[in-house]
Amino acid sequence: MNATPQLRPAARHETEALVELAVSTGLFTPDEADLLLRQTLEALHAGTLGADHHAFVAADEPGEPRGWVYFAKRNEPDEPWDLWWIGVAPAHHGTGVGTALLAFVEDFVRARSGRVLYIETSSDDKLAATRAFYRRRGYAEAGQVADFYAQGEDKIVFAKAFEPGAR
Numbered sequence: 001m002n003a004t005p006q007l008r009p010a011a012r013h014e015t016e017a018l019v020e021l022a023v024s025t026g027l028f029t030p031d032e033a034d035l036l037l038r039q040t041l042e043a044l045h046a047g048t049l050g051a052d053h054h055a056f057v058a059a060d061e062p063g064e065p066r067g068w069v070y071f072a073k074r075n076e077p078d079e080p081w082d083l084w085w086i087g088v089a090p091a092h093h094g095t096g097v098g099t100a101l102l103a104f105v106e107d108f109v110r111a112r113s114g115r116v117l118y119i120e121t122s123s124d125d126k127l128a129a130t131r132a133f134y135r136r137r138g139y140a141e142a143g144q145v146a147d148f149y150a151q152g153e154d155k156i157v158f159a160k161a162f163e164p165g166a167r
Contacts, residue, residue, distance in 0.1 A: 024089055
């Protein structure tokens with residue numbers, strides 16, 4: 001099914017399904033997903049991350065999540081935001097779910113006068129398609145930190161600036 005999914009805030013009871021989705025992408029081991037994603041979602045639902053942290057799910061209503069995204073405003077005066085995670089279940093790659101999630105985040109940030117959206121990713125070959133996805137959607141490489149994640153695995157930072165009031 002390729003119909004546009006419904007986007008809604010992630011619910012506490014979906015944490016397990018969202019962590020499993022992350023593992024299914026092959027980008028996280030179960031331990032990494034548990035440490036990075038489960039703990040973040042639990043903190044978000046507990047209200048300890050602050051009001052400017054958001055997780056949204058793309059799903060059929062009702063149905064299993066097709067993808068999800070986590071993003072937050074930086075605590076800086078010039079309105080930068082970070083997209084920390086965007087993931088799509090492998091069965092839904094190429095169906096527009098990732099594009100819908102990213103467009104939603106961009107609109108959300110613009111509506112709050114966000115100036116720029118940053119996305120950090122890895123130089124690892126398994127993320128080549130991810131980096132190409134961001135470039136096709138107007139993100140420019142804004143920086144690179146050598147050996148950040150491991151020897152030979154750099155951190156690559158993408159950025160997209162928004163004009164005030166632009167959509």
